[in-house]
Amino acid sequence: MIRVVIADDQALVRGGFRAILLAQPDLDVVGEAGDGAEAVARVAESHPDVALVDLRMPEVDGLEATRRIVASGSRCRVLIVTTFDADRHVYDAFTAGAAGFLLKTVSPESLVAGIRAVHDGEALVSGEITRRLISRFVAAPDPSTDTRLATLTERETEVLRHLALGLANAEIAAVLHLGIGTVKTHIARILTKLAARDRVQAVVAAYESGLVRPGERGKPT
Structure with a gap:
């Protein structure tokens, strides 16, 4: 089973993600969080394989949560899920250690496939998104x-x-x-x-x- 923590400040979004994931035989939701600080705590407590982390959350946002999860030495791979597809914070999340990036508009099938890909060590970001972010934010080498x-x-x-x-x-x-x-x-x-x-x-x-x-x-x- 692939163990997943869901972090989003909207309960309806968390519920939707949970329903999609629990319908899969190889996915299990082992924790939920409404903000970044709670997400870090859930990861530390439940030792998930993947954390779905909303980029924009109150108090501690998804970027800071990603930094803290990575810095903790957890094996959990962070998958950023957001409504923003051209945000400086997305690039910063990559450099902080996020393993992938998905828009909330993706299909349930793409969400499930993305979690499996990240769990298997693939880079779950389309090449086009990665190139666009890098071209915007990487300084001239x-x-x-x-x-x-x-x-x-x-x-x-x-x-x-x-x-x-x-x-x-x-x-x-x-x-x-x-x-x-x-x-x-x-x-x-x-x-x-x-x-x-x-x-x-x-x-x-x-x-x-x-x-x-x-x-x-x-x-x-």
């Missing part, structure tokens, strides 16, 4: 001073580049003529070397270092 990618091998750098361009594991495998298992191994090593919590943070590092430029597109072959 200076590759001469950013040495974070120096420890990567040539192959790992190639994998990171394609990852940052929005390709899925299978697409990266096809482009580089690798097995999917090999791609996953390279990504795991990239995360370790970059001290990145997940794929989203690795993508941010790729843009901030100048490996990938805003506006570039990846096309599987």
Whole structure:
């Protein structure tokens, strides 16, 4: 079972999410919260796999809640759910350690698929959303001073580049003529070397270092 905490200041929204999730055989709601501080407490108490966190909440917002959950060392992966799709705070949540981002307008099927993807270690943000946020908020890179990618091998750098361009594991495998298992191994090593919590943070590092430029597109072959 995938254990989930739901954090939203609207009881009706929490109830709707809960009904959707509990209809799935592999999902369980183990806690609910009406604000960010309560969300942090629920995560600490119930040890969920995924926390659905609304970005805009009173008192402690979703951004600060994400920071606190990540800083606590919890294995819980934060999935930001919001009505805002072009908000500075969304980008800040990524850099704080959020594993994904969904709009509240997504279908129930997409919500469920997103939770499963985040639980499985995928970056649950569409490549287009990620690129748009990064192009808005990442400062012009200076590759001469950013040495974070120096420890990567040539192959790992190639994998990171394609990852940052929005390709899925299978697409990266096809482009580089690798097995999917090999791609996953390279990504795991990239995360370790970059001290990145997940794929989203690795993508941010790729843009901030100048490996990938805003506006570039990846096309599987």
